[in-house]
Amino acid sequence: MPGWSGRGGRQRRALAVGGPLLAVAVVMLLAAWRSTGFLSDLLLNLGASVVLAAISYVIFDPLFEEARKARVQEHLSFDQQAFVTRLDRSARRVRILDTWTILLEQRHREETLSAVRTALTNGAQVQLLLLDPDCTAAQQRSEELERQRVDVPRQIRANLRHLAAFSDALDARLRQRLQVRLYDASPSIQLYQWDGRALISFFPIGKLSFNVPQLEVDMDSPWGGFVHARFEELWEHEQATLNLERYWSATVTLRHDDLDVVEVRVPYVTVDGQHYVDCQGFRVTGPLTVRAVLPPRAPGATPAVFALAEPADGDRTPATIVSRHFDQKYGHGDGERAIRRLVPAPGAPRTPAARAGTADDTHGR
Helix, strand or coil: CHHHHHHHHHHHHHHHHHHHHHHHHHHHHHHHHHCCHHHHHHHHHHHHHHHHHHHHHHHHHHHHHHHHHHCCEEECCCCHHHHHHHHHHCCCEEEEECCCCHHHCHHHHHHHHHHHHHHHHCCCEEEEEEECCCCHHHHHHHHHCHHHCCCHHHHHHHHHHHHHHHHHHCCHHHHCCEEEEEECCCCCEEEEEECCEEEEEECCCCCCHHHCCEEEEECCCHHHHHHHHHHHHHHCCCCCEEEHHHHHCEEEEEEECCEEEEEEEECEEEECCEEEEEHHHCCCCCCEEEEEECCCCCCCCCCEEEEEECCCCCCCCCHHHHHHHHHHHHCCCCCCCCEEEEEECCCCCCCHHHHHCHHHHHHHC
16 A cells, blocks of 8 residues: 555654754764863753754654645646646656546647656656446446537547557557556546646546546545555456557467468457457468457457458448448558458357357358
8 A cells, every 4th residue: 555655654754864863962962971161061952952853853744744645635627737747747656547538639649648758768657547448337428428429438449549559659668667458347536646646536427527626635645545446456457457459459360271370460349249350461361260369358259260251231230330440449540451250260169259140150251
């Protein structure tokens, strides 16, 4: 818990200051004992004063510090510019817990990403935890914000596109300090942390969380400990979170005549329980099969061997809808996509989702 480490740090600081003062006082008192006359009286008085100062600092400084940290400042709304300024100065830890963040909207994006890069360069660990755009909670949040005309999944996907591009542009040293994960749970707390302080708020019904009062707290305070625990609970939950890399692409191993040829990462979407991949990065020729490793929460995510079928208009999910899902996730892009549906290969073990789509698989070949 951050509170325990903070208390230990304050105690060490108090001893680091009080200890030398006490040592100086001892030296003065010893010198007074060996001296006579006015010098002895002067050193005795000064030594006694320093002793009192050292004891007072050790006792009262932690109390004053606790009182200061327990103080909560309230802001009427989220100040993007102020947070970006603080982000630029961070050198230890930056954490964001939200559905999506307005910091990556066009008017703030360049400045925000520049501040993130500076924080990473300063040695900070930057962790972002955003809502999974494909989960039920994202759709429910959209319904809550219906009057605001906010499409929550679309906003999150836009954030993730910018974060993926930003991460790819970083060198390996900085990239390892940037972590982005998606959570599948009902959003309850919004957290924007820079080093030892943070802005927190709660998600109101029918309102954007950025436009409600924000509490600025110290992360060593009870409030800070509460949001820290909530963040850690989501971040460490393997079933509830998915990292950006696995959301952004799936690993497929190309196979020819039952032999593995090469492993590649490809864009993918899941629509109506069926998985589709963009094969633009390699040529689909001959009797090619793939072994795919899909994200753990995707239906039928167990690694299996698939054939590649080109989507057809007669499929349960029309090809135009599949293409639209790719556009929503990855943007429209400049090149043509080579979209293929993953169809369980003959003789390969089938997952429950694959068995449910047998009729469509036959039609789509």
